[in-house]
Amino acid sequence: MGGYNKEEGGRVKVTILGACPGKSGGSGFSASGNLLQTEQGVTMVVDYGIGYERLKDSSGNTQRAVTPKSVSNLEKIDYILLTHRHNDHSGMVPWLMKKFPKATLITTLPTFHFLGSSWSDLARMARIFDYPGLVPYDIALHEDIRKRTILVTRPGWMHLERGVRVYFNSNGHTRGSAYIVVEADGKRVGFSGDVSTSDTPTLAGMSPWNVPPEIRGLDLLFLESTHGNRNIEPRHLVVDYMNDVVKHTLRRGGLSLAIALGGDRAIDIALDQAQSGIKPCLDGGLPGHAWEVYHSPEGYWCPNDVRINPELSERVTPLFERNNALESMLRSGNAYSVVASAGSLQ
Numbered sequence: 001m002g003g004y005n006k007e008e009g010g011r012v013k014v015t016i017l018g019a020c021p022g023k024s025g026g027s028g029f030s031a032s033g034n035l036l037q038t039e040q041g042v043t044m045v046v047d048y049g050i051g052y053e054r055l056k057d058s059s060g061n062t063q064r065a066v067t068p069k070s071v072s073n074l075e076k077i078d079y080i081l082l083t084h085r086h087n088d089h090s091g092m093v094p095w096l097m098k099k100f101p102k103a104t105l106i107t108t109l110p111t112f113h114f115l116g117s118s119w120s121d122l123a124r125m126a127r128i129f130d131y132p133g134l135v136p137y138d139i140a141l142h143e144d145i146r147k148r149t150i151l152v153t154r155p156g157w158m159h160l161e162r163g164v165r166v167y168f169n170s171n172g173h174t175r176g177s178a179y180i181v182v183e184a185d186g187k188r189v190g191f192s193g194d195v196s197t198s199d200t201p202t203l204a205g206m207s208p209w210n211v212p213p214e215i216r217g218l219d220l221l222f223l224e225s226t227h228g229n230r231n232i233e234p235r236h237l238v239v240d241y242m243n244d245v246v247k248h249t250l251r252r253g254g255l256s257l258a259i260a261l262g263g264d265r266a267i268d269i270a271l272d273q274a275q276s277g278i279k280p281c282l283d284g285g286l287p288g289h290a291w292e293v294y295h296s297p298e299g300y301w302c303p304n305d306v307r308i309n310p311e312l313s314e315r316v317t318p319l320f321e322r323n324n325a326l327e328s329m330l331r332s333g334n335a336y337s338v339v340a341s342a343g344s345l346q
Contacts, residue, residue: 012187013037014220018049018068019088032089033068034191034222038184040162044079045071046180046191046222050091050122050134065131067092076100081166082107083193084177085114086262091122094137097145105149106158108168110176110305112151113298116142117263117289152178155302157214167214170304172196172206174264175294179206181214188214190221198235201271201312202264202294204304242269243276246337250278256337263290263341270339271308274315283319283340291318 017033031049038044051066071077077100082090085107093115097103107115119137126135152158155169155178167181173194180191197205215221246256258273260266263286270287273280282291293299294308319338 011039012185012189012220014189014222015069016222017045017071018066019051029066029088031066031068031092032224033092035071036182036184036189038162038164040164040185042079042160042162042164042184043074043077044081044164044182045077045096046081046182047083047089047193048080048092048096049086049088051088052129063129065126065129065134067134071096072099074100077103079103079160079166080105081180081182081191082111083171083180083191084174085111085118086174086194087118087122089193090115090118092134094119094141094145095134097148098136098141101144103148105145106152106166107149108152108176108178109301110293110299111178112146112149112176113293114176114264114290117286121286153301157183169212169214170203170206170302172198172203172304174262175203175290175299175305176301179215181218187219188217190215190218192221192223194224194226200235200268200306201275202268202306202308204306206304239272240276243273243278246273246278247276250335250337253335255335258337258339260287260339260341263287266339266341267291267294270316271312273337273339274312278337279315279317280337280339281317281319283338286341287339288318 015035017035019030019032029051031051032047033049034046036044036046048068052063053066054063077096080093080096080103082093082105093105097105119135119142123132123135123137126132152168157165157167159165164182164184168178171177171179171193173196177193179193179195182189195206197208199205249256258269260269263284266282266284266287267290270280270282299305
């Protein structure tokens with residue numbers, strides 16, 4: 001998309017960098033990214049993620065990285081605005097911060113606390129699938145990024161420079177996630193990020209009947225539509241069905257292993273099970289970090305964040321250390337429910 005302009009006000013140029021899916025016929029997910037350039041010379045990137053495509057060749061399934069359009073031709077990037085920490089939105093941010101050493105990252109407090117473990121895990125995956133240069137993450141770079149990061153600690157407007165201000169507020173997707181409004185040159189442009197209206201044990205969804213005034217008068221809205229082509233059952237029905245299956249398995253003396261797409265989702269599943277009377281075990285490095293953040297002051301930035309009921313927490317047994325706890329459980333022959341995130345089962 002080129003410049004957007006009305007008769008009144010200035011001109012804001014918005015370029016879509018991602019995230020249409022690949023056309024190779026493979027499966028996977030795409031990478032989000034948007035470039036916003038104001039008439040006053042402020043350059044901003046909203047999200048810059050990494051995705052993947054699974055392809056079939058003569059040797060079987062292969063995986064390749066999917067990235068947004070390159071911004072290497074830019075002379076500078078002033079600000080990187082990050083809606084949330086999931087890889088398809090944040091995965092290429094370390095590369096971007098290294099490429100543009102004067103860029104400032106702006107994101108919410110919980111999101112930044114999650115980014116260290118997310119980027120570390122992504123860098124490990126990049127080495128496995130042979131695209132490490134796209135994720136140049138290490139402790140030194142993380143420390144440099146930390147020094148160049150502005151943390152959003154509560155919803156509201158933030159003034160930047162040359163008449164630009166930005167607005168962050170919760171979109172109900174995951175802890176710390178936000179939709180972002182950029183106001184510049186007399187225009188307001190909104191970026192939804194991933195949006196959810198469903199409540200979980202850790203987060204209240206975005207209420208469709210309570211739309212904040214900051215997004216009522218937008219000139220332009222970029223709306224995420226990851227699952228826009230399918231019907232999605234209400235969350236409580238899916239949770240009830242899942243817990244019934246787990247309870248049936250445990251009554252028969254079996255082992256239930258639930259694999260979540262991310263560490264934050266693993267927390268929700270474990271607490272869903274605890275709420276229904278199951279006493280699950282929570283396993284994996286990413287769920288372990290999420291568990292710590294959710295119980296710490298750094299885990300809250302807006303009223304949508306649900307403070308976890310201590311009684312529910314006590315029903316969840318953490319298995320975050322690399323020891324023989326899980327192996328001992330399996331050898332005992334007792335019935336257990338284990339929740340972990342994909343790729344991080346200890």
